[in-house]
Structures are given as C-alpha cells and as structure tokens.
Amino acid sequence: MSLTDRVLGDRQRLAYIASQAADARLNVELETEGMTLNIGPQHPATHGTLRIIARLDGEQVVWAEPSCGYMHRGYEKLAEVRTYPQVTTLVNRIDWLGSFANEVPFILAAEKLMDVEAPPRAQHIRTILFELSRIANVSLFLGDLGVQMGAITPVFFAFRDREYVLNLIEGATGGRFHPNFDRIGGLKDDLPKGWIAETKAVMKKLRTFCDQIEDLLFGNEIFQSRTRGIGVIPRDIAMQFGLSGANLRASGVDWDLRRDHPLPMAWNKIDWKVWTHPDGDSFARCWVRLQETREATKIVDQLLDTIPSGPIMAKVPKIIKVPEGEAWVSTENPLGEMGYYVVSRGELGPFRVKIRSASFNNISVAPWALRGVYVPDIITILASLYFILGDIDR
Amino acid sequence: MMSMFAVEVPYWGQSLLRVLGGIVAVLLPAGTIVYVFLFKMMSFMQSRLGPMEAGPYGSLQLVAEVGKWLQKEDIIPERADARIFKMAPIVVLVSTFLLVAVVPFGPDAWFTNFEVGIFYALAVSSLSVLGILMAGWASANKYSLLGGLRAAGQLIAYELPMVLAVIGVVIQAGTMNLQQIVVAQNSGSIFGFDGLGNPYIFTQFVGFVVFMIAIQAELTQAPFDMPIAESELVSGYMTEYSGFRFLIFFIGEFATAGVFSLLTSVLFLGGWGVPFAWFGWTDVDSVANWMNVVGPVIMITKMMLIAFIIMWVRFSSPRFREDQLQRFAWKVLIPVSLGNIALTSIFKVVM
Numbered sequence: 001m002s003l004t005d006r007v008l009g010d011r012q013r014l015a016y017i018a019s020q021a022a023d024a025r026l027n028v029e030l031e032t033e034g035m036t037l038n039i040g041p042q043h044p045a046t047h048g049t050l051r052i053i054a055r056l057d058g059e060q061v062v063w064a065e066p067s068c069g070y071m072h073r074g075y076e077k078l079a080e081v082r083t084y085p086q087v088t089t090l091v092n093r094i095d096w097l098g099s100f101a102n103e104v105p106f107i108l109a110a111e112k113l114m115d116v117e118a119p120p121r122a123q124h125i126r127t128i129l130f131e132l133s134r135i136a137n138v139s140l141f142l143g144d145l146g147v148q149m150g151a152i153t154p155v156f157f158a159f160r161d162r163e164y165v166l167n168l169i170e171g172a173t174g175g176r177f178h179p180n181f182d183r184i185g186g187l188k189d190d191l192p193k194g195w196i197a198e199t200k201a202v203m204k205k206l207r208t209f210c211d212q213i214e215d216l217l218f219g220n221e222i223f224q225s226r227t228r229g230i231g232v233i234p235r236d237i238a239m240q241f242g243l244s245g246a247n248l249r250a251s252g253v254d255w256d257l258r259r260d261h262p263l264p265m266a267w268n269k270i271d272w273k274v275w276t277h278p279d280g281d282s283f284a285r286c287w288v289r290l291q292e293t294r295e296a297t298k299i300v301d302q303l304l305d306t307i308p309s310g311p312i313m314a315k316v317p318k319i320i321k322v323p324e325g326e327a328w329v330s331t332e333n334p335l336g337e338m339g340y341y342v343v344s345r346g347e348l349g350p351f352r353v354k355i356r357s358a359s360f361n362n363i364s365v366a367p368w369a370l371r372g373v374y375v376p377d378i379i380t381i382l383a384s385l386y387f388i389l390g391d392i393d394r
Numbered sequence: 395m396m397s398m399f400a401v402e403v404p405y406w407g408q409s410l411l412r413v414l415g416g417i418v419a420v421l422l423p424a425g426t427i428v429y430v431f432l433f434k435m436m437s438f439m440q441s442r443l444g445p446m447e448a449g450p451y452g453s454l455q456l457v458a459e460v461g462k463w464l465q466k467e468d469i470i471p472e473r474a475d476a477r478i479f480k481m482a483p484i485v486v487l488v489s490t491f492l493l494v495a496v497v498p499f500g501p502d503a504w505f506t507n508f509e510v511g512i513f514y515a516l517a518v519s520s521l522s523v524l525g526i527l528m529a530g531w532a533s534a535n536k537y538s539l540l541g542g543l544r545a546a547g548q549l550i551a552y553e554l555p556m557v558l559a560v561i562g563v564v565i566q567a568g569t570m571n572l573q574q575i576v577v578a579q580n581s582g583s584i585f586g587f588d589g590l591g592n593p594y595i596f597t598q599f600v601g602f603v604v605f606m607i608a609i610q611a612e613l614t615q616a617p618f619d620m621p622i623a624e625s626e627l628v629s630g631y632m633t634e635y636s637g638f639r640f641l642i643f644f645i646g647e648f649a650t651a652g653v654f655s656l657l658t659s660v661l662f663l664g665g666w667g668v669p670f671a672w673f674g675w676t677d678v679d680s681v682a683n684w685m686n687v688v689g690p691v692i693m694i695t696k697m698m699l700i701a702f703i704i705m706w707v708r709f710s711s712p713r714f715r716e717d718q719l720q721r722f723a724w725k726v727l728i729p730v731s732l733g734n735i736a737l738t739s740i741f742k743v744v745m
Binding site for chain 2: 035038043059100146147148149150151153156160216217220223225226269315374375376377378381
C-alpha cells in the first residue's frame, strides 16, 4: 500500500478506506483480495506511453491514477536554446495530430511582444489551416473511438478521410504532419493555385464522413449503452480540474477561446456556433467533438469565401529580436486550451517558455472520474477525454 | 460412408480415412476459405483491399501467415505453468475438431452418425471454455487472467440460451440426430406447402436469432469479444502466446466460426439437402447418390452465408461491457428462448 499513500490525496484515501470498510465483510466471507493492474506504459489503448495504475476489486476500479512523463521531451527547456523562428519546429510535435494549431499561439505571443500583427490575408489562411488541423485531429478521434470500444471499422473510414485533409495541409505548407509554416508577422507562403476549390470539395467529403460516423457509431445502441451516463464529470468538477475544450463544453460550460478571446485571427469575422452538451458523460464529450468537426468544416467554407487579398507577411526584420517582456497567449486547440507564456530578455531566443497543453489538465481529472467504474469503462472514459501523449508530456 | 468403396476397408483403415477426411473437410474449408473470404470481405467493408500479395488476390494469405508464425520463437513466460500453458491451445482446437465429427455433409457423407448428435455437439463445444481458462490462468499475466475469467463467465452464460434455442428445433424435428434433423427439414412442409421443405429458420425464427447471438458470444466475436478485448486487455487470454501456439488459437478461432456456421446451417437452413419435393424424394433412403457430392458444396455455401453474418456483425459493432453482457444473457435471451420452447411445444401438441 505504499504506492497508495504516496499518490493519493487525503480525500481519496478516505474514500478508499470507506469503500474498503464497506466491502470488508463481503471480502472476509469470499476471501477476495484486490489486484493492482498496470495499464501501460506499453498498452494498445494509451496511444503512446501513458501508464495507469489501477487498483481493482474484481472488474471494478477502486482507484486509478495516471502516471505520465514517459514521453517527456523537454520542449520548454529546448526552446530556450533556439531562436524564435526555430521554436515552431519543436512545438509542432506537441500535439502531433493537429500540428499547425500548436505553432499559432507561440507565434501570436512573439508577435504580441514585438507589437506586429499579421496582415488580414495571413490571418485568414492561418485560421483556415488551424481549423484544418482541428479536423485532421478530431476526425481521427472519431474513428479511434470505435476501436477503443471494439468496433474496428470506423477507424479505417477516419484514416481514409483524414488523408484528404493531410493532402490539403501538405499542398499548402509542404508538410503533412509538421507544417512549420507559421512565421512571426505572417506565413511562409501564399496558398497554391486551385487549393480553394479542392478544399471546398474535401470539406463536403468530411461532412459525409461525420454523417457516416454518426450513423455507424453514435446511433448504435451498444455504443450508447457504453457511453451514456459513464464517466460523468459535473460542471463544477470540470471547472475545478481545469478542463478545457470539448471536455468542458460537454459538461455544459459555454466557453470557447475562439469566440471569447480577442485574437488577431479570423474567427470573429464569420458566423459559427459553439456546441455544448448538458450531460457531461462520455457520450456528450464524443458528441460535442463530432459537432465541432462539422462546425469546423463550415468555418473553413466561410473563410474560403471571404478570404481577402493582400500581402501575407508584415514588415519584420530579417533577424528577429523580440523586445524584453512577457506575454501569454492561448488558443482553442483541437484538444482544448493551449497557451504559451513567453519571457523575453531581448535576445534571439526566448529566455523561458511555459507551455500550457490541454491534455495534461484533461487527464488530471481521470482519478476522479475513474473511481468505481468497471475496467472497460476506464478505456471509454480515457478515450472520450481524448488526450495525445505528446500533449501531456511535452 | 463405407458403402462408397468397392472393397471392404478394415476398421483401422476406416478410422484413418475418417481422420484424414476430417482434416480435409474441416481444415480446408473452415480454415482457409473462411479465413480468406472473411478477410477480403472485411477489407471491402472497411474500404481497403486486404491481402493482395500472397497468391492471386491474396488467396494464399493463410499459407503465408502460417509460414510466418512457424518461424517465430515459442516463448513461455518464466512464471507460467508450462505444462498447462502448452496444453491450452490444443484443448481449444480439439473441441472444434470434436464438434465437426457429428456434422453430416451428405446422405452418406458423415463421420459419425450419432443418435444424440446435437447433444454431443453442444457438450463438446463447451470444452473450449476449459482451454481458455487454462490459458488465462497458466499465463501468469493479469490481463490473461482477467480475459480468461471473462471468457469463462461469458461462455457459461451463453451456453444456456444456445441449448434452449436448440431445444425448439429438437422438439420440432423429434430427434437429436443431426442427419435426421436435416431430413426432417427437407422432407417437411410449412402448412402443407412443401416447395421449400421446412427449414427451421422460418418456423423457429426466434430460436434462430437467439442461437446466432449465442454463437456470436460463444465464438467471442464482437460485440461479445471482451475476453480478448484488445483495447482493454491487450489480447486477453492470448496475450502471452506467440509462434505456433498463437497460430493454433488463431486457427481455432476461425475454424470454430466455420464449424458453428455448419451447425447453424444443419439446424436451421436445411443442412446439405435441397427440398426433397423438388425431385420427388420421400426420405433419406430415396435420396440420389450424387447428393453425396453436391451436399458438401451446398453445406459450405450455407456455412459461408452464416459466417458472413457472424463477421458482418463483428466488424460493425462496438463491444458490450461485461455486466451488460450478462444482463443481456440472463434477462433477455433466456426468457425469450424459454418462451420459444413453450410456444413450440404448444404447436407441436396442437398441430
């Protein structure tokens, strides 16, 4: 039990003791004993190297604790020995499924310190690519959801249709996974010829994909019985644990940085909707993500229609030196709120960068949500919380 | 069966021929064809091509994979109970082979014409639980243990609705002999109309559905695949197996799917036969001899159909949770199949 003492707070320890006392008589009669199951670091359900220590009583979880850090790559420290333009290659790899979205808040923070703003066309293209990386990210989540619950077909549809989005990102930036396209003051290049028409066609395909997933998975009775009422995270608990993104909106909190934060991006120029769900269970989280993918395709469509002409790069010096100061910028990334706190001392590179990644906070609610559930529900709840290992460990 | 041969074959020769026949009739169709057909079918459902390299359109994929697995190292975990660990896959496979012994493929093409055939089939099919439990316990792995225990709970729970669904057929046919069940279906008539015979899928439709759900669970295919739930338990009771021991489990999985499909087609689809009224036959003795050749083909066609349904469900459903599965077995399937038995008995007495 030394592990229990180390990792559990007082409240959880008391709850554990209480539950043990309640089961004590039964345990004495049946002579059962608990079992500690290490799920991970190498496990098919953790898409990476997350470890979950679960204390089981039969199939029921007495307590569970995620243990992270197996994929720590030290990006905050590495950023200190890079120049500002070089940092984007690092932060690309934090949430590897929606890479472009990781670059944007860092660049915005640097721009804020330098007091430059990207021209409107660059802002538009940034927003389009941001939403495309959201679609690429969340569409894979929607497919993966089936795999976590044993339906292996949706993931093939997801990979098929994500490919179109990746091709678009590659067409515009040259990189499928790690575009490294965002520059302080604008973008590296303009959009290639024919890209807009192709993007519109792909957005139509993605909406069909969303309908397919809704039919195949969300309408399935087994899926519903596995997710409805499972892993309920109430509104106040979600706020206390610092959840963000779709996880928070699924708990009924109407909060979206794209709408609520005034950023030099194009979201406020178009008409779109923030989806929320009052239930806070696994189904709500999945449903909100599905709706957001649909909404993102509509956002992209509208942005493509209203894309202004003009330069894609503001006037910035060749060698970028960021003036002394501190800046915090966060955006609504595919996984939730992602922010960079950049401290500059007027040098070529940042003095200190603190990265606030969404998954780290989202996964921190797991011990609370996993108490008393069955082993299969561990996977459902973790899948619906949706984390990327790179985003947890950075 | 032996009447087919001109010379009298001694008993040991008959036994040898039957064993060889069993291997050819089970391993080839129930292994290769089911495997390749299902993998191609599954691939098309998932909008991909599937195996394409080994042989024309990947038809020799199973051979290639057997070759791959035979090359792998045979690992036995240090803390495993080695003897039981080695025995477990064989127990699972043997239960499949025992099952096929009573399945008739034609008027004379059977391995054993057993009077209580279906009783025997259901009894030996539950032997596989033993093998799975042995594998789960002997592996000295927590995932294996959880998988093995889940499998035991699940297979015992779904054995019951399966037996109860079969009872309806037995009442209607009035026999437990699988050969006579086939004859009863093909020589029967539905309310005087004998153009289709009387395949029990029509008159025992409830039993058919319950039986299909139960074999889905018995085969541990999705949505009842908790024992091997790869996203939770890595691979359940198979986690620690590698090389040819894993291969045996793997062949066992597909061969059992094939054999249960055979059993379903015997019980509900009329087995090897065509409606006897088409050719003016009256009973099994008047059936033409060429049915011994055509029968197995008809049988395998029906088996593929059933295997297709099993895999179709498998590839499109998420899995249940353990408690939901038990609730479904005890609160839905068993009452429904009991009601089916009551109705069947009433019709049998009244009509």
